[in-house]
Amino acid sequence: MTPYPIEILYEGVLSCNHRLLAKAISLIESTRPQDRSKAHKLLSMLLPHTGKSWRIGITGAPGVGKSTMIETLGLKIISEGHRIAVITIDPSSQLSGGSILGDKTRMSKLSNHNDVFIRPAPSGGALGGVNSTTREVMLICEAAGFDVVIVETVGVGQSETEVESMVDMFMALMMPNAGDELQGIKRGIMEITDLFVITKADGATLQLANLAKAQIQASAKLLRHKYAHWSPKILTSSALENIGIDEVWQCCKQYFAESTDANVLSLHRAKQNQHWLHQLLEQGFREIFYQFPPIKEQLPAFEQQILDGRILPTYAAEKLLGMLTVV
Amino acid sequence: MTPYPIEILYEGVLSCNHRLLAKAISLIESTRPQDRSKAHKLLSMLLPHTGKSWRIGITGAPGVGKSTMIETLGLKIISEGHRIAVITIDPSSQLSGGSILGDKTRMSKLSNHNDVFIRPAPSGGALGGVNSTTREVMLICEAAGFDVVIVETVGVGQSETEVESMVDMFMALMMPNAGDELQGIKRGIMEITDLFVITKADGATLQLANLAKAQIQASAKLLRHKYAHWSPKILTSSALENIGIDEVWQCCKQYFAESTDANVLSLHRAKQNQHWLHQLLEQGFREIFYQFPPIKEQLPAFEQQILDGRILPTYAAEKLLGMLTVV
Numbered sequence A, B: 001m002t003p004y005p006i007e008i009l010y011e012g013v014l015s016c017n018h019r020l021l022a023k024a025i026s027l028i029e030s031t032r033p034q035d036r037s038k039a040h041k042l043l044s045m046l047l048p049h050t051g052k053s054w055r056i057g058i059t060g061a062p063g064v065g066k067s068t069m070i071e072t073l074g075l076k077i078i079s080e081g082h083r084i085a086v087i088t089i090d091p092s093s094q095l096s097g098g099s100i101l102g103d104k105t106r107m108s109k110l111s112n113h114n115d116v117f118i119r120p121a122p123s124g125g126a127l128g129g130v131n132s133t134t135r136e137v138m139l140i141c142e143a144a145g146f147d148v149v150i151v152e153t154v155g156v157g158q159s160e161t162e163v164e165s166m167v168d169m170f171m172a173l174m175m176p177n178a179g180d181e182l183q184g185i186k187r188g189i190m191e192i193t194d195l196f197v198i199t200k201a202d203g204a205t206l207q208l209a210n211l212a213k214a215q216i217q218a219s220a221k222l223l224r225h226k227y228a229h230w231s232p233k234i235l236t237s238s239a240l241e242n243i244g245i246d247e248v249w250q251c252c253k254q255y256f257a258e259s260t261d262a263n264v265l266s267l268h269r270a271k272q273n274q275h276w277l278h279q280l281l282e283q284g285f286r287e288i289f290y291q292f293p294p295i296k297e298q299l300p301a302f303e304q305q306i307l308d309g310r311i312l313p314t315y316a317a318e319k320l321l322g323m324l325t326v327v
Helices: A006-014 A018-029 A033-049 A066-079 A091-096 A099-106 A134-143 A159-164 A179-184 A203-221 A245-261 A265-291 A293-307 A313-321 B006-014 B018-029 B033-049 B066-079 B091-096 B099-106 B134-143 B159-164 B179-184 B203-221 B245-261 B265-291 B293-307 B313-322
Strands: A054-059 A084-089 A116-121 A148-153 A169-174 A195-198 A233-236 B054-059 B084-089 B116-121 B148-153 B169-174 B195-198 B233-236
Touching (some): A006 A018, A006 A134, A018 A033, A018 A116, A033 B313, A054 A159, A066 A084, A066 A148, A066 A245, A084 A134, A116 A134, A134 A148, A148 A159, A159 A169, A195 A203, A203 B203, A265 A293, A265 B265, A265 B313, A293 A313, A293 B265, A313 B033, A313 B265, B006 B018, B006 B033, B006 B134, B018 B116, B018 B134, B054 B066, B054 B159, B066 B084, B066 B148, B066 B245, B116 B134, B195 B245, B203 B233, B245 B265, B265 B293, B293 B313
Parallel strands (some): A054 A148, A084 A148, A169 A195, A195 A233
């Protein structure tokens, strides 16, 4: 796949050469076994250079103004002298086959900037989840010296939870809807979000945005949050009137300052890595298990008997597990 | 463990002989391999007689008035000519070693009744989860002809989700707390509950109970619920003034009527059984995996290297999974 020796890619990533960075990421994303072992080697070499970025996840339904937010926030961040990488997970752009162009068009001001690297990530699996290599791509971007890495997801399937499990801070953009319309909030999103931003707080939707803010505030109080040191913040913004972006960035800074002070950041990351390992292991052995021929052949018949009420799951499980010997 | 032949237990369960029913449940709960195979046989024989009960899960923090609710609700149910079984999962009573006596004392009016069977279930695992045999105990009670089976949990660890995955309807009893105090609601509980009952809606706490009701109502609207045909109901009750129990029972009836009409009940149960099978399979395989000597020996070192930031989880997972051959 790549004609580049690992050493060239290694130097290219460390010097933040955008072309070589893209090549390195392509290597990471390749599923060919020989590429995987090269990728492992490259990642091992880069590992000591990772861990210095702020990792921010951003989610929001289509039309909420994610691109505008990332573009405006990104310009604000680089105006303070930082460099920023944006990894976008968008299953729909995968379908069109041209997501790079799509992302560059929708964030045109940001993508032309030298301190910015935008990279679409392939979505993993049929359900639009996060590809297992996205965490690795994030690490490559860190090694390349980006101060902020944003992982953006449109929120299909489990992607929010998956993104949340790889970033330091999770931001959800919300429509200026209130009351019953807010029902569109996905399960669990309330509990994993560190910062809500209600967009389009201007003109005809200003009142709605404020109402939504109050409702999310009341609702957030009802749920236990993930950290002791941070309760989720709720802000409003308007891209039209250029309002609220400074507050969002200030809130991010406050979050990272307080998390560092509370010594939570590194602990959180260590836990994420441990969780990542066990997730990979369980996913791996689940695959091994369900692909094992006797299981593969006999599982459907057992399932049918369970659905027909003829046998119990406990009985089926005992029989199926009894077919295994691990050596 | 049991000197009783399976045939005697079978007849005993079907004729709802409380003493033999208790013996049958003890056999089901035994972990001795020879008892397990007997238990499987007994369950297979009883399976055609199961599936006719209403399965209701009830959760609530200690002190919320669970025993009072179950007792009053239970007396109401038997007053209409039904028979009722109560399976209580309470890890704290396990510790005292005398949970049967405990449960009989705390529901004294109910436990003396002939149409009522109360059985404490051992909690599973160190975290106070639900034992894997609790579902089987529920089926035994169904075969014994109880019209309503209540599974009660105090809500330690994942027990609510586990109980919800084995019942038709899930009820959560809530303290008459509002505002910040409501933060005590556990993650996810909002999304799995079909009926909230706020207790102690009397005297000094009446206003608080009503406020809590309004807040849960607002909050429930923000979350997608598990069924299309049923949105969670929120009721208040007072054991002191004997108010609200009729409404709770009416609500249960309405739930089962609408679920049956919508053809949801049997589909839901089939899905629960399928989920149960895969849970058992994955749990079984996980145990095999983590007990496999090379994994057991080398996992801690790999984990430590990950925590130290020296290797990536992807690398560790590949190495560990590579140690496995299934035959």
